Amino acid sequence: MAQKRLIVESEVHALARGSELVISKDVIITPAALDAAFARQIRVVRIDKSAESAPSVVAAPTNLWQRMHQGEGTYVVQVKNGRATVSRLTDQGPIHFGSE
Numbered sequence: 001m002a003q004k005r006l007i008v009e010s011e012v013h014a015l016a017r018g019s020e021l022v023i024s025k026d027v028i029i030t031p032a033a034l035d036a037a038f039a040r041q042i043r044v045v046r047i048d049k050s051a052e053s054a055p056s057v058v059a060a061p062t063n064l065w066q067r068m069h070q071g072e073g074t075y076v077v078q079v080k081n082g083r084a085t086v087s088r089l090t091d092q093g094p095i096h097f098g099s100e
Contacts, residue, residue, distance in 0.1 A: 012036040018096075022047060034093030038076075041085065043096040064098040 007023065009032040015021060020043045023029065029037075029044065037044050064086060068075060074089040075097065087094040 006030070007033050009033045009036045012040065012042060015040070015042055017041055019043075020045060024048070029093070031093070038087055038094040041087075041096050044092060045095070046092055064100045067098065 005027045007021075007027060007029040009030065012021070012033045013036055018041045021037060022045045025046050025048050027046075034044065036042075064084070068086065076087045076089065076094060078085045078087075083099060085099045086097040088097040
């Protein structure tokens with residue numbers, strides 16, 4: 001059995017704002033750490049280490065608002081200094097979706 005790892009809020013605060021945190025599915029990330037990632041615009045990506053190949057990348061419309069309309073979801077939009085930042089709410093917490 002693989003040992004579980006825990007990611008806490010202080011570890012997320014140590015990451016650069018706007019960076020990406022890639023974790024395997026067996027890693028536990030606390031709710032406070034997910035909140036910190038959302039606030040610091042850090043994208044949390046869960047990967048399956050048992051997968052033999054990387055997931056394929058599908059080209060998406062470049063316009064953020066068009067991308068939001070391509071599929072259903074729950075989004076949070078923050079506007080600061082005339083710039084919109086959108087995060088999508090997922091089972092693993094909010095993830096950075098894009099900025100305009």
